[in-house]
Amino acid sequence: MSTHPQIELPDGYVDVPEGRLAAVATTLEMRSRPQSPPGLSPRVLSPLREGLQIRPVPRPDPDWYRGLFRSIGEPWLWYSRLRLSDAHLTAIIHDPQVSIWSLSAVDPGGERVSDEGLLELDFREPGACELAFFGLSVALTGRGVGRHLMAHAIAEAWARPIERFWVHTCTLDHPAALGFYIRSGFVPIKRQIEISRDPRLDGTLSPSAAPEVPLLGKPLP
Numbered sequence: 703m704s705t706h707p708q709i710e711l712p713d714g715y716v717d718v719p720e721g722r723l724a725a726v727a728t729t730l731e732m733r734s735r736p737q738s739p740p741g742l743s744p745r746v747l748s749p750l751r752e753g754l755q756i757r758p759v760p761r762p763d764p765d766w767y768r769g770l771f772r773s774i775g776e777p778w779l780w781y782s783r784l785r786l787s788d789a790h791l792t793a794i795i796h797d798p799q800v801s802i803w804s805l806s807a808v809d810p811g812g813e814r815v816s817d818e819g820l821l822e823l824d825f826r827e828p829g830a831c832e833l834a835f836f837g838l839s840v841a842l843t844g845r846g847v848g849r850h851l852m853a854h855a856i857a858e859a860w861a862r863p864i865e866r867f868w869v870h871t872c873t874l875d876h877p878a879a880l881g882f883y884i885r886s887g888f889v890p891i892k893r894q895i896e897i898s899r900d901p902r903l904d905g906t907l908s909p910s911a912a913p914e915v916p917l918l919g920k921p922l923p
Contacts, residue, residue: 711895721903721919723779727896728880730888731868735860754847755812756821756854759802764791770804770817774837776911779874781901783835799825801858805838805851818842821855831859833869843876852886872896874915 718724759766768791771783783791794800805819819842822835833855838848859867869888871879884890901907902917909921 718897721900723874723896723898723900723915725872725874725896725898727870727872727894728890729868729870729892729894730883730890731866732856732887732889733866735856736887753807754818755806755808755814756819756851757804757806757814759804761796762802764788764795767791767795767802770820771835772907774820774839775835776907777840778837778876779901779907779912779915780835780837781898781906784901784906795822797826800834801825803851803854803858805842805847819847819851821851823855823859825862825864829864830866830868831862831864833859833867836869844878848882849886852882856886874912 768784771780774780783794786794795802801823803821803823804817805821806817807815809815818839820835820837822833824832824834836848836851836855838851842848856867867888869883871883880890900917900919902909902911903919903921905922909917
């Protein structure tokens with residue numbers, strides 16, 4: 703996990719430059735595998751409902767990955783992986799210490815119809831696992847499916863010899879995300895202010911993405 707020098711901010715309002723986004727990011731962690739994670743009772747750990755499947759995606763195609771990343775993350779202004787070159791992105795998602803899973807809709811024969819969820823576990827830091835990306839399509843959000851995907855993430859992470867499982871979320875994410883992570887057994891440990899270029903102004907994301915976040919500045923022609 704990267705570290706940054708602490709800067710003393712004054713109380714009150716601090717102007718954010720035009721064309722930038724400001725978010726409050728919270729880092730959370732687990733230091734041991736939960737026996738029965740809060741919010742993940744045996745009732746919701748029963749088999750995933752018919753028509754959905756959590757499947758591993760070894761060495762994913764970069765275009766496939768970008769498409770799923772965009773479709774899930776655009777409402778929440780996910781942009782980081784969309785700004786990477788093919789070489790840089792491929793180096794990450796093909797790394798043997800990075801595990802990627804898709805929650806897929808399947809037909810009665812078990813054939814994939816569409817990909818509706820993304821789970822990415824990053825084991826590149828010795829002794830730790832980062833829940834790098836976790837999200838569902840708008841169609842599945844709020845229907846209990848995320849609890850199954852999180853139970854899968856916890857099982858996969860702690861199947862390795864790790865001492866720490868961690869994640870960060872921010873105020874641009876789904877409003878229920880922070881509470882969901884806490885109910886799943888993560889403990890908040892740090893809060894940061896994140897400043898970034900608005901991805902809707904440089905063409906990384908559509909200007910219409912996340913309409914609840916005001917667009918301050920003009921998109922590039």
